[in-house]
Amino acid sequence: MQQVSRMLIKLFQRARSEKPGQVDPRAAEFTMSLLVAMYDRSGTGYVKTRSAAAALISLSGDTLLAKYRAFFQFYAVPDGKATLITRSALRSLLTDLNRIPAVVGEGCTLSCVEIAIHDCFHGVLNAAIVEEKFLSWLRSEPAVLLWLPTCYRLSATEMVSHQAGCR
Numbered sequence: 001m002q003q004v005s006r007m008l009i010k011l012f013q014r015a016r017s018e019k020p021g022q023v024d025p026r027a028a029e030f031t032m033s034l035l036v037a038m039y040d041r042s043g044t045g046y047v048k049t050r051s052a053a054a055a056l057i058s059l060s061g062d063t064l065l066a067k068y069r070a071f072f073q074f075y076a077v078p079d080g081k082a083t084l085i086t087r088s089a090l091r092s093l094l095t096d097l098n099r100i101p102a103v104v105g106e107g108c109t110l111s112c113v114e115i116a117i118h119d120c121f122h123g124v125l126n127a128a129i130v131e132e133k134f135l136s137w138l139r140s141e142p143a144v145l146l147w148l149p150t151c152y153r154l155s156a157t158e159m160v161s162h163q164a165g166c167r
Helices: 002-018 027-039 049-059 064-075 087-097 110-120 131-139 147-156
Strands: 077-079 082-086
Touching: 002 027, 002 049, 027 049, 049 064, 049 087, 064 082, 064 087, 064 131, 064 147, 082 087, 082 131, 087 110, 110 131
Parallel strands: none
Antiparallel strands: 077 082
16 A cells, blocks of 8 residues: 555646646545545555556546556556457456445446456457457446446536526
8 A cells, every 4th residue: 555655646746746726735645545445445454556556547537548548558468469358357457447436335246247248258269358359348338337438428528618598
């Protein structure tokens, strides 16, 4: 947790310098508390860096495609000339990501994760898939991760204003 905490402090210091007055001075502390609530429920004092990265990526203001590519980069493994994501890596990713809605009582069951893995690997004969197959599956908005594009759309429309008047 110390490594993740140091990373958050640096991240938010940089954000404060780039956007003065827009970042709460306690942002690193609040974010660390959220990560602990999601990934250290038993109080071991340990949060996996990869899990924390997945949460930060998913909660970032980046585009969905950029988030999906980053997930692939963090969870995929090199295999000769290609980089692939295995079933077990996808299981880890989905388990990590599902801790986010679970913190507010909206998590899914383990069977949801297994169904999603089966859907992602449907028709695949190999033990792993390439990035394009992974991205294509994510773009289909699998039910297990439906909260992610929904949250993205909500945040993307926060600043939309219409010129129409209401009565």
